[in-house]
Amino acid sequence: MPTTVETKKLKIGRISYLNTLPFYFELFQTGDVCVTQNGYPAQINQWMQEGAIDIAPISSLEYGRHPDAYYLLPGVSIGARRHSGSVLLFSREPIERLKSQPIAVSEESYSSQILLKILLAKRFHSDHQFIPLSGTIDSMLEAAPACLAIGDKALFYRSSNFCYKYDLSEWWYEWTGLPFCFAVWAVRREACQENAAAVRSFSDQLKVSLERNLNQLPVLIEKELNLSIADEKYALVYSYLSQLSNHLNEEMQTGLKRFFELACEINAIEKVPPLEFIQEFAA
Template sequence: MTACGTLTARLGDISFLNCAPIRWGLADSGAVHDVDLVSAAPERLAARLLSGDLDISPISLVRYLRHADDLYVLPGLGISSDGPVRSCHIVSRDPLEDLDGREVALSDASRSTTLLARMLLEDAIGVRPVYRTLRQDVEGMLKTARAAVVIGDDALRLQADVPRGLTVHDTGAMWRNWTGLPMVFAVWAARREFAQARPDVVREVRAALLDAVGRARSHPEEVAAAAAREARSGRAGALGTPVLLDYYRALDYSLGERQLAAIQEFAARAAARGEVPGPVSARVPVHAPALGG
């Protein structure tokens, strides 16, 4: 990334380990010094992007679909999995088929995964649970609920060491089995007014992010080791390098035709439920609009 002159783009960074490879790549290239990197949980980043406190940020798919008119998607960049994602789960004490009428706790840290979980439970499995949104704390959520929707590092640690009596259902794998498509959990987006005013900066940030992905993919062991060190300093405890290597093999940071088809499928299902505005075709980034236009 070339220097942005006197302007520093305010760039969101998901503070979970799913974006650790991006952080590593930006640091390796030196591009991290050209942006004002703001780390936070996904919902906090979305709120800051939509309020104008950030210029560019990863944003959950559901949040994007609800605010597509105000955002410009950076082509080629997303967070998805074509099968198990390892960090977005329905954690259950009961078989999912037995959750009809039972309480399912939804993480307040998520929009896309909680809606995905509801689709899977109601439309794919055919049960109608009673939902309750709670602060993400698996032990606390399961004090009354029979299942919980959990995302991020907590979910990753749960899969690595499943507590007795619980079953972890990977929502990425469930979506793939149901639709045959990847699941896109997030895209990178700029505020549309910022993209129109400073297309040069948006292009530079996009190039830096794509470069960061490439660097991370070329050094998987170094990235996993750095992420393991980051995990040890986190509140929920350590994760081993082998676990993180498997995790980053599962994650896909591209946004190609297959991922765009998956977004279209998710958006159509969400719109049919009244969860996102229509018409769907106008809100799905099949082709990104021209910068500055």
């Protein structure tokens, strides 16, 4: 009599930002063996470390800090070749006049903090105290002359007073000529070992979902966000989702490795990790 093996449910982390919609929209079908848990990037990283979730888009720095804990899902990432639109430094002063003044930084993403630290130190040759804060961008700018904001909060922010706005991935591209990878899709190694077939199936399903949704962004925006082309936010959201780089191709991997090298130089990670993918585990 054949033995029946019960497949464990995969626990999928979901970042609650617009930039993940091309992955998640209509990703799950009836009967799929998975459950989801929503949070912002720092929460997702923590839950992956604790084993509360199995697969998620984690910050690139989280992978760099704990490479032995994860395998990467091939072909998918969250990044930008030039403008990210949602990882922004807002400042009351131009960058040249900020000098060593403190900067308020979002507590939602550690990768963006390290990217900013690298750019300020290596490109602009300045050193700043970072003040981790939550709250609105206006409240952060009251606490410091500049602030780093990410996600939808940064994308939709409109200041009532004049302020400078700098896109970190644009700074990165101007300096390195490479795209920047903010997040990689990863699976905990234990989950991969326990449920390899389900992990590979989810990885394939994720890539199919991404390609389908990138080819039908108007449908995604209308159904998921209830926005029509007549809505004020429609053009901004469409442009934003169109300009993101969602593929972990060779160029994106080169940019990711360069980020790891620079993060290592400022002691944000111990060493430059290899990029290990689930198909290498399967082999």
